[in-house]
Amino acid sequence: MTELKEMKAKRDASLAKVEPKLQGLPDHLSLSSQDLPKSVLTQREIEITENYSVPELLTILRERNILVEEVTRAFLRRAALAHAATNCLVQLLWDEAIARAKYLDSLSEPKGALFGLPISTKEHHGMVGPNVITTASIVGWIGREHGSNLLYDTFWNEGCVFYARTTQPQTIMHLETNSNVYGRTVNPYNRALTSGGSSGGEAALLGMRGSIFGVGGDIGGSIRCPAAYVGVYSFKPTNKRISVAGQRTIMAGKEAIMSTPGPMTVDRQGMELFMRVALAAKPWRLDPSLTAKEWTPYRFTRPLKVAVQWWDGVVQPHPPVTRALREVSEACRKAGMEVVDWDSVSLNHRKDWEILSSLYWPDGGEQVLRLLGESGEPILPLTKFIIQEQPSVKNLTQHELWERCVQRDQYRDAYARAWTNTGAEDGREIDVILCPASFGAATPHDQSRYWGYTANWNLLDYPGAVFPVTTVDPAKDPKDMNYIPKNDEDRFVYELYIPEKYAKAPVSLQIIGRRQYDEKVLAALEAIERAMGRI
C-alpha cells in the first residue's frame, strides 16, 4: 500500500535527522539492549539521561545549570537508540524539539512547572504541532492530521519539550504492542519478550531511559502492564481526573468502560508531578466531564493497613511475582504496617472479566473490524483474542447493554462493600491493596492473554500505581512442578512459565486504592518504598 510505505518513509526520515548519527550499533542485537547506550552514546549523554530523577533534572534546568537544548539533544539521541533496539517510535521530533529547546533557552527567565522537560507521547493521543499525524495504528487512518490535546496543551504551557512519539498496538487493545502500521515493539531487557501494551512504545523507550517522563493510556492495563514489564513506575488514576480530550480512538462515544491517560516515569516523584501539573490547570473548565479537584496530597497519620492479593481466584501468578509479594509485604510488616490477606475468590473476578470484555466491545467489535476491513489490513492474533475469542463479546441491544451495566454496578457495589467490611471488626478499613501488576514478568510475544491483574481495577475504576520490585531469578523462582492448574486460563499461564526464558526480566507490583483515592495510592506507595528501604 502506497500510504503505508509513505508513512514508514516519513518515520525513517524523522529518525534520519539524528545528528551525530548513531554509531557503535552491533550488526546483530543481543537479547538485552541494556548495554547498548554505553557503546553508542557519549559519556555526557549518558550522564544527562541517567543521572537525574525527574525533579532533579527539572531543578538543574530551572536553575539553568544546563541548556534545554543539550538535554533535548541527549534524549533525542537516546530515543533514537531505543528505537533502533526496540522499534518503539513512530516519529522523532528532531527539528521541532530543538527549535522548542532553543526558544526555552532564549527566555530571560525559566517559565512553567515543566520547564525544559522532555516528554515522550503515545501516538494516538496527538498533541499540538504542525506535523502531528495520528493513525491510532489503523492503516485506514494513515495521514490524518491531529488537532490539539487538552492534557498535552497543559504540559506545553508549562514549558515541556515534545521530542518523541511512541507506538501502540492494533485497536490499542492488546497488552502488547504490534500493529500493521508500525510493526512490533520489543522489550529492552529481552527482545524475545514483549514490552507490554498498549503503551508499549512508551515502556520500551522508558526502559532504555530514552525518556524519563512519558504519557500512557489505560483501559485494561495499558499503562501499568507495559511499565511493569520494563521496571518503571506508572499510575492509572481514577477515570475523569485526566482528560482524554483530543485523542484519536475507535468507538468515540462509548462510555460503559472508559480509558484514562496517566504517567509512566522512571521515578515515583515523576508520577506525582504529572498529576499535580495536569490538575493545577483546572482542566474541567474546558473538559466538563472531568472531576473538579486539584491534586490534593494525602498524608498518613498512622502506619498503613495493607491487604495482599496473593492471587485473583482465577490465575496463579508466576513464582517471581509471588516472591515479590512476599518480599514487599514482609518489609511492610517489619516497618510496623498491618498486613492482611485480600480475598479475591469470593468476589468472583471471573465474572468481572465476562462483564468487562463485553463492555469493551458493546457493538461486538463491528466498528473496528469494519475499519480494519476497509484497508484490508490483517487482523492480528491479539485483536482476535480480545474481540473474537471472548464468548461474551457481541453486538448488544440497548436492553442487553443496560443489563451488563447493572451487572457491572453490582460488581462495583460488592467490591466497595467488601472493602468497607475490612473495617467492620476493628473500625479500621484497609488503606490499599498490594497485588500483582500481571501474572508474571513480560511474556513472549503474542502470549499476553490474561488481563485479570490489571483489568479488574478498570472495571472497578480504582486507581493503581505500578512500581518495580525485583527481576526474575531462575534460582530463586523455580517452577512449581506439583501445581495443578484450576482452569484453562490458569493452565495457559502455568505452562507459560519456564524460568530461564524470563531471567533478569523486571518484576513489578501494584498498589490499588478505592475509587477516587488517587492521592492516597501515591502516598501509600511512598510509605511502602520507605518500608522497602528505598527512601
Add this chain to the structure above:
Amino acid sequence: MTELKEMKAKRDASLAKVEPKLQGLPDHLSLSSQDLPKSVLTQREIEITENYSVPELLTILRERNILVEEVTRAFLRRAALAHAATNCLVQLLWDEAIARAKYLDSLSEPKGALFGLPISTKEHHGMVGPNVITTASIVGWIGREHGSNLLYDTFWNEGCVFYARTTQPQTIMHLETNSNVYGRTVNPYNRALTSGGSSGGEAALLGMRGSIFGVGGDIGGSIRCPAAYVGVYSFKPTNKRISVAGQRTIMAGKEAIMSTPGPMTVDRQGMELFMRVALAAKPWRLDPSLTAKEWTPYRFTRPLKVAVQWWDGVVQPHPPVTRALREVSEACRKAGMEVVDWDSVSLNHRKDWEILSSLYWPDGGEQVLRLLGESGEPILPLTKFIIQEQPSVKNLTQHELWERCVQRDQYRDAYARAWTNTGAEDGREIDVILCPASFGAATPHDQSRYWGYTANWNLLDYPGAVFPVTTVDPAKDPKDMNYIPKNDEDRFVYELYIPEKYAKAPVSLQIIGRRQYDEKVLAALEAIERAMGRI
C-alpha cells in the same frame, strides 16, 4: 383490575388512620387550597407546621422543647389535609411514624442531625420499613416490596421520621403528576393547574406545608419544576453527589443521562442541611459511583458576577417570569453585583433537546411501553408526548448511541468553553446563571410540554437551585399582544398565557452553576436572597 383496587384501598386505609379525623373540609373545594388549613387544623397544629424553618424546628426538637410525637402528629394531619386537597399521597405512614416518634422521644439524649424531623418521600425511591411497596406508578408493578435506599438509610440513621409518601406520574417522566395508579395531583394554589412533576406529590405536599422537608428526583426538571410551581425551594445537585441506590425505576443500567435525588424544602437552609447530612455519611463507601466529596461550603470573597438568561433561544418565557428576572437582577445590581446577559441563542438549546430526548429513551421507549402494555394500562398524554411525539426518539443501535453521546459531549464542551470565555476579557468569569425555572407559572393540566428551562441543565449536568420570587399578577403581567412567536414551541407557549388563569400562582427562578460547583450555587442563592432583602 383487582390489584389496582386493592392498592387504592390500602392507600385509603392508611389515610383513614388519621386521628382526630379531618373536619371542616368543604363539600366543594375551591381553586386554591391555601385557606383550608385554618378551617381544618388546630391552632397548635398550624403553629407547629407553619412557624418554624427547618433549622428552627430541628432546634426546638433537639432542645426537647417539643415532643417528636406532637410534631409528627401535626404533620401527619396536615399531610392528610394536603392529600384531600391535591391528591398528593400514596401512603400515610400513621402507625409507623408515631411509633418512630415515640421511640425518639424515649431516648435519653436526642441523637442525629435530623432528630425528629418529619421527611416526606417520593414513592418510587422506597426506603426502610416493612410496609413499603413501590410501583414507580406502573400498574404492573403493584405489590412489589421494597428494600432499603441508601440516602434514606442515612436520614433514618440521623433520626428523622418518615411519615408520608408522595405521588409521581406514569414513567416518572412528565413535568406533571398523573398516573393510572394514583390519579392526578393538583396544585395547592390552583387546582386547575398542575403541581408539576415528576416530584409533583412532594410539591403539592410542600405547597400546603404538609411537609417542610422532602426528597425529589430530577432528570429533566422533576425536582425544580414542581418546586417552582408551588413556590418552595429545591436543588438538583450535580449527578453522583447523592445516591440513587435503592430506587425502583424503569431502564436500570441506562447511563447516557442520569437522574439525581435532591431536596425540596420550604427554606433555603433546608437544602443545605440535606446536602450536608447526606454527604457527611460518606455514601461513596457503599455506592462507589458517587463523587467522594463531603459538602464543602463555598464562600464568596467579592460581589458575584451573574449572567441572566432572559430566554433560551427557543421559547420566550411568560411575562411574570420576565418580570421576576428583571426584579431579581435589578436587586443584584443594586447590591453591587455585576450583572451581564447570558447568550443562549448561539449555544443552540434546540439541538440540546434533540440529543437529550433521544438519550432519555435509547431503546425508543420499548421497555416502558411493553411494561405498560403488559397490564393494559392506558398510555397517558404526557407519556405519548415525551416518547412518541419526539422525532428523535428511537431504538438506537450501539453506533447511534455513541454518536449521540459524542454530540452530547460536544454540547457540554461548547457550554463549558462559553462559560470560561465570560472571563476572557477581564479575567473574571461569571459565577452563576440566573434563569427561569420554567417558561411560566404552573400550567393547566397536560400542558407541560416544553422542558427546555430545566432539562438543558440536566444534559449539561449543571447544579440548579430554584427559589420563589413572586406570584402572577395580571395587572403587572399583561400578555404581549404584539409578540410574534418564532417557532412551533414558542407559539404553543405563547398561546398558553392567559394572565387571569394564572393569577396568584407562584413564580420562581433558578440559579445555575458549573458542573460540580454545587456548593457555590447555594452560596450564590444566599447572596442573591440577601440582595433581595430577604436575609
